[in-house]
Amino acid sequence: MSASPAALDALLQRADLWRGGACAHHAEATLGSGFAALDAVLPDGGWPCGGLTEVLADSLGIGELSLFLPALRQLEAEAGWVVVVAPPAQLHAPAWQALGLPLSRLLVVEAEGADAAWACEQLLGSGALAALLAWLPSADARALRRLQLASSNTRCLSLVFRPERVATQPSPAPLRLALRGSDSGLQVDILKRRGPPLAKPLCLNIERPLPWSRLTRRAVAAAPVRREPHVA
């Protein structure tokens, strides 16, 4: 006996079930990523609000935050707070402000190890967050599962940044990305999504302090100043 087509349709409405060739569709809110090529391959056509997004990147400065800038700028003041947990370096306030991330809604939580994961869970539980940016290099699967549960009840863009070596470990996050820098753009490899795997990484021209073309036209301004800085 096979299930009736109606029952099958009802089953396909589930967030954790999808056909082999297509992506699952979540009813939850999304934030447009600002990159058409990326929106096309994300299951809901944008970054999910609610549910963890795990971002694997090894070095600082490849554009790991700039990738999310268009989404973070869309957040309305009423949506809630943007909280940075356990940042890997100091936040340079003038730059955050200049890039359109209002400091009036930004909070920084300095914590280490298990405390950082605990803080994230508490923050997600408050329901007052619009976005959570957390660096949890040592979080284990149990901590991530708790965060995924806490996050799935919210409408918060929940980004967890981790080193690339954990790519082989299983993760409860429904969306996992690996980021790599390159001369032509940021390489975004979607390791896991609620849908079929992608054949090759995307290359996105994210916002950088200088136009990307400057990288290809090498040596325009590359010659360092030879003389010593003037010392009075």
Add this chain to the structure above:
Amino acid sequence: MQWLAIHFFRLPVEVLALPAPAVAIAQQRIVAADATAAASGVRPGQRLADALALLPGLRPHERQPEREQALLESLACWAGNFTPTVSLAPPDTLLLEIGGCLQLFGGQAPLLAKIRDGAASQGLSLRLGLAPTPLAARWLTHADSTTEHWQAALATLPVEVLGLNDAAERRLHALGLRTLAQLFALPGATVGHRFGKALPLQLARARGELPDPQPPFAFPERFVQRLELPAKVEVADHLLFAARRLLMALAGWLQARQLGITTCTLVLDHEDIPATHLPLGFASLTRDAERLIRVAREQLERHRLAAPVTELHLHADAPQALAGSSVALFGQQDGGNIAPVIERLRARLGDAAVHGLAVHDDHRPECATRAVPWPEPKDAPDTATTPPRPLWLQAQPQALHEVAGRPTYAGAALNLLTRAERLESGWWDQDEATGDLRRDYFVATTAQGAWLWIYRDAHGWWLHGQFA
């Protein structure tokens, strides 16, 4: 007018907070028994010897009327959570006028549930009585009656609720008068003639035929309350139960006086050494009992007692006016409140661990960011268009090797993308931490595609930030 009488019928024993089974005694007779003792048949009025025969493990303790009075006043403060019109009816009853605040709590049932929960969390047993007159409400506590048909309920009460002397009670019984209904049926003059002039007046007040004004409880000008502990406490988190009584009273006092606090101090008294002051800090002005208790719990769980504690004090530091909040018109909720979470994080991680950011007007990158306890409500208008600045800044600039006149990072030469940007500032604090700077800044990329902010000074090349 709707009067709610709260009768703390075990107050004499519950104020002592003794382990069960316990009784409070006066002149070798039971005054009040706790729930365990009452379940074994120990009744107020019994002789202590009889009670000990019923329950050999009973802990008798001499009644302490002054502590009962202090607790009743503290409970009156707590009742300020529900209504501003509170009256004391010593020794063990509070009268609350709740007609004006039913709307706020969404009706009578939710309000009564809140009051019952609040008392239970402080370890207090209560009986409620609800009637349009204060005296009827007090009498109805004997039946724990909050019914709408208060007159019917009042009529069925036994004559013992009147609190007459033994001789008068015997005379009532001799006449076959057992309930108030029978007494109400008699002409007032006859009752007055037989039982004294006061009784018909009381009956008239209870039925609302005569006015019965109640002296309102004056909420004290300053909140300083103390609580003596029944035994020396050696583990900090065992103090929470006692601290909860104080904090709930504080919340009610703040509510009644329309105040809020950002700090209060819990003082732990020891026997031999000076008292420990435990400051409780809140992220925003508050009078929410739940928040007060949560922060106290975090603090007490982490605190190591220097010596056993004998007494607790609670001071409200510098209360400020805090207007009440309006109930949303269409029942909409804003997306939750972050302040209670921030308090919890600060209690565990330290005050400095949770902060906002503000831009400080200084050209030196190290000095351009200031951590502020709470973000400023409006961003400063960003008018100046500056050269690119990185999102991440290294706390300590990282030295870079120079190979063939070019800086290298992780063994590979960096690709410099901009001309030098000279930052020269800070001559005024030559000897300070940051000091006088003379640097040429560049934007550089690595072979791995990372964008770095580096500078060169008299000592060489340094990595200062990353364009995340």
